[in-house]
Amino acid sequence: MSDKLSDTVTRAWVRLVRARHAVVSAVETDAKEAGVLPVEWYDVLWDLERHEDGVRPFELEQRLLFAQYNLSRLIDRMVEAGLVKKVACPSDKRGHMLFATDAGRKARKATWPHYARAVNKHLGDKLTDVETEKLAALLGKLLEK
Amino acid sequence: MSDKLSDTVTRAWVRLVRARHAVVSAVETDAKEAGVLPVEWYDVLWDLERHEDGVRPFELEQRLLFAQYNLSRLIDRMVEAGLVKKVACPSDKRGHMLFATDAGRKARKATWPHYARAVNKHLGDKLTDVETEKLAALLGKLLEK
DNA sequence: TGCAGGTTGATGCAGTTGCATCTATATAGA
């Protein structure tokens, strides 16, 4: 393991940070202007909709890479906002199951086209299909092991 | 501009967010364990070292993509920590010039090998040189205009 | 020159994050 960084690796590192920052902040700015849900809220709701039988917070934590204490409070806010429902978990008294409420489903649905548009604009439109595929593949390698 | 997101674009978007998160948080964990400077501190110092004649905060803001209010306070903390020196700007009484102190230079230098190792480990070693080059090129396209 | 509008940087405040720690419950093993 070297203490030297090649120029190539350095460039990839810097650009990974910057490109993500550029894309995410552009998308979030668009979302904010449209007055729709923040990305994390969207992601949580989307996960809950795909798992209709209820989701334990720790599952969400693993799938969406949240810090435990952040997720705990995010869920509180979403419950407060009426988008998520918390139900005591019958099989584990420490925990609870989470469900999207109707309002949550509705809000997510209304949010979706804004994200689609923004992601297309700030990411999809800047690359050809082949390039996008390649990018996803390379990023995937960074996520392995 | 479509309200539909292709699977490919979606995958690239998700992985951009996750890969950056995975790499950055792994690198920061290593840095924290080693007790060296946080990345933003490193970046600021590095920029100051490369511009020996002093840097205006707004330049730093543009080059390193900081929010103005965050940078303002980050600089205060770094001045407080003795790593950065603030000098009234002779040509513009609103602003000041920033310089790295000797302690700042020393801290940055001590930090460097840890980042190099961590970035190699969490990014460089996961891709071939050609792949890294390609990744940097594709990410670069996301940063254009 | 004098003023309108822009730029630089700071800051009060509310909301969020990170860390450490706590409680309650579950589970594995003596």
Added chain:
DNA sequence: TCTATATAGATGCAACTGCATCAACCTGCA
């Protein structure tokens, strides 16, 4: 069964971020 250890989730506190706004200063133009 009883205990030790692990896991799920919450929370107090300090630090940080985002927003809005401010004061000071600069610049261009009438």
